Amino acid sequence: NAGVTQTPKFQVLKTGQSMTLQCAQDMNHEYMSWYRQDPGMGLRLIHYSVGAGITDQGEVPNGYNVSRSTTEDFPLRLLSAAPSQTSVYFCASSYFTGQAFFGQGTRLTVV
Amino acid sequence: AQSVTQPDIHITVSEGASLELRCNYSYGATPYLFWYVQSPGQGLQLLLKYFSGDTLVQGIKGFEAEFKRSQSSFNLRKPSVHWSDAAEYFCAVALNQAGTALIFGKGTTLSVSS
Numbered sequence: 001n002a003g004v005t006q007t008p009k010f011q012v013l014k015t016g017q018s019m020t021l022q023c024a025q026d027m028n029h030e031y032m033s034w035y036r037q038d039p040g041m042g043l044r045l046i047h048y049s050v051g052a053g054i055t056d057q058g059e060v061p062n063g064y065n066v067s068r069s070t071t072e073d074f075p076l077r078l079l080s081a082a083p084s085q086t087s088v089y090f091c092a093s094s095y096f097t098g099q100a101f102f103g104q105g106t107r108l109t110v111v
Numbered sequence: 112a113q114s115v116t117q118p119d120i121h122i123t124v125s126e127g128a129s130l131e132l133r134c135n136y137s138y139g140a141t142p143y144l145f146w147y148v149q150s151p152g153q154g155l156q157l158l159l160k161y162f163s164g165d166t167l168v169q170g171i172k173g174f175e176a177e178f179k180r181s182q183s184s185f186n187l188r189k190p191s192v193h194w195s196d197a198a199e200y201f202c203a204v205a206l207n208q209a210g211t212a213l214i215f216g217k218g219t220t221l222s223v224s225s
Contacts, residue, residue, distance in 0.1 A: 031209040040120075042201055042217040043155075050207065058212065090154070098143060098162060098210035102155045 002026050006091050006103035013081040013110045021076040021106050023091030029101075031094045032074040033058070034066065036087040037105075043090065049074055081110045113138045115202050117216035124192045125224050132187040132219050134202030143205040144185045145213065146176055150198045158200075160210065161185060172196070197223045 007022045025032065033048035035058075045058030049068040063085060065077040074093075078085060088107050092100040114137045124130050136142055146158040159170025166178040176187045185202060199218045206212035 031207065031211040033211040033213070035213075035215075040217060042117075042215040043213070045206075045212060045214060048206075048212040050209075056212075059214065092155075092211050092213075094209040094211040096209050098145070098160045098205070098208060099157045100145075100155075100210045100213065104154050 004091055004093050004101050004103040006106050008106060009104065011106065011108050013108065015081060015083060015110060017081050019078050019081065021089055023074045023076065023103060024072050025093040026072065027093060027095065027101065028071060029093035029095045030071065032068070033092050034076045035090045035092065036060065037090060038087050046076065083110045086110045113204050113206065113214045115204050115214055115216035117202055117219050119219045121220045121222065123222040123224055126194050127191050130189045130192045130221070132200050134185045134187065134216060135183050136185060136204045137183065138204050143208055143210065144178060145203045145205065145210060146170065146174070146187050147201045147203060148198050149201065162208065192223055194223045194225065197221055
C-alpha cells in the first residue's frame with residue numbers, strides 16, 4: 001500500500017517555466033488537497049478537492065491550477081513559475097475520517 | 112475567515128518534564144481541530160483530532176488536547192516529554208469534516224534538553 005505518492009521529490013525551474021507536480025493516492029480517498037510549506041509560515045492550503053470533478057481554492061491559490069479527473073490523481077500545475085513559489089509542496093488525501101495522509105513532499109526551487 | 116494562532120514559535124523542555132503547546136483558533140461554526148507533528152525531514156503525522164463530544168481527547172504517543180470553546184483554544188499536552196518528541200507541532204482547523212482542506216498555524220518547534 002503506497003499511500004500518497006508525490007513526484008518529483010526535487011525540482012529546479014527557471015522563472016517563467018511551467019510544470020506539473022504529481023500526486024496519486026491508492027486509498028480510494030474522496031478528499032485531496034495541496035499545501036505549500038515555507039519557513040516560519042507553517043503549511044498553507046493552495047487548492048483542495050472533495051471528489052472527482054470538484055475543486056476549490058484555498059488560502060494561496062494564485063499562480064496554481066488543479067483538476068481532478070480521477071479519484072486517484074490530483075496534479076498541481078504551476079503556470080509560470082516565480083521565485084516566490086520556491087517552497088516544499090505537500091499533497092494530502094483523506095476519507096471521511098478526519099485523518100489526512102500526507103505525501104513526502106516535493107522540494108521546488110525557482111531560479 | 113478561519114485562522115489558527117500558535118503563540119509560541121519555539122519551546123525548550125527538559126526531558127521528563129511536562130509540556131503544553133498553545134493553540135487558538137478563529138472559526139464561525141463548530142470547529143474540527145487537529146494536531147500534527149513533523150519530525151525533521153519527515154512528512155506530517157496526525158497526533159489527535161477533535162470533532163465533537165468529550166472535550167479532552169487522547170492521541171498517539173501519550174499526547175492529549177483539551178478543547179475549550181469559551182477560550183477558542185485547543186492546547187496540546189504531554190505529562191512527560193521524551194527526547195524523541197523533539198519536532199515541529201502544528202495545530203489546524205479543517206474546512207471540512209474529512210480533515211483535508213486544513214488551515215494550519217505557523218507551528219511550534221519543540222526542543223528537548225537532557
